[in-house]
Amino acid sequence: IHTLPNELLTLIFEAGSVLTYPSLVEPKSPFVLITVKKVSSFMNTVMHVCHRWRQVAIHTPALWTTLHISRSRKALDNLPSVKDFRNPMPWVTEHLMRSQCLPLDISLDCRHISIKSVFNQLIPESHRWRSLVIIIPSVQDLPNALSSLKKIPAPALETLEITSLKYHDSIAPNLSSFRDGLSPNLSHIRLNRVSLSWLAFPLKGLTTLDLRFVIWPTFSHLADMLSGSPNLQNLILHIDNTAAKLLDRRDRAAISIPSLRSLEIRLFSQGSPTICPFLQIFSIPALESLTLREVTSSDWCRILVYFRV
Secondary structure: OOOOOHHHHHHHHHHHHOOOOOOOOOOOOOOOOOOOOOOOOHHHHHHOOOHHHHHHHHOOHHHHOEEEEOOOHHHHHOOOOHHHHHOOOHHHHHHHHHOOOOOEEEEEEHHHOOHHHHHHHHHHHHHHEEEEEEEEOOHHHHHHHHHOOOOOOOOOOOEEEEEEOOOOOOOOOOOOOEOOOOOOOOOEEEEEOOEOOOEOOOOOOOOEEEEEOOEOOOHHHHHHHHHOOOOOOEEEEEEOHHHHHHOOOOOOOOEEOOOOOEEEEEEOOOOOOOOHHHHOOEEOOOOOEEEEEOOOHHHHHHHHHHHOO
């Protein structure tokens, strides 16, 4: 392998740089504290093979486009002073420089870092952001996490994911609308345990909306949100008990999503709510794939009625 020319090594490294990483968080229940997964990047692997690979990797911009920004509790406790907590992270600056002009995929675990300091490093490169994942300890930390991003253009941003590690008790902080017209290419949104109310709808380019145990709006508010997303093709709803009351359709017309191709519904219920009312919320004539997770046997009997020809 030491006989491979640098040009071929570079091509191999570039191919490895596009490997997909598993999601850092996966909420399986609305109440259990989410654990953030540790992910080792392909870049870290090749940097530790040998001196030559390290030198080639340093000069391969594609290897430096993924930034998992976090700090362990132990590293936080070992900082000499508060000033060091607020200082820029040198390795982040290094990644931004070595990635040159390529699109950036960024994840922020906000628990033990200075959000303001990190965004001061990232915002000058906001035109390169391709995906942004923000992990906060609780929903009450969301205003602080988003305050630095007001009116910051991110024209290349395609994916936005925000997760609260703790359950929210359906209490949302007051937030003004966010990303209104600043991310015209935003097509994929995933929200875990946070509110929809701060997100600026309509989102005309939205194709995938993934909502897991969020702070739900009312039925009318949800209908207004989705009516402005004519290209929505994939909808994932992981629902808890609070949604059963807030999303009650009653005698109102179903929410029309004519472009929807895929729908997934998972009901985490403590008590009597069933999944059947949620099937009646939407009018989805183009649906091709329906996934119902953790459905009870009694629910199946009710569901089959909807599929009789």
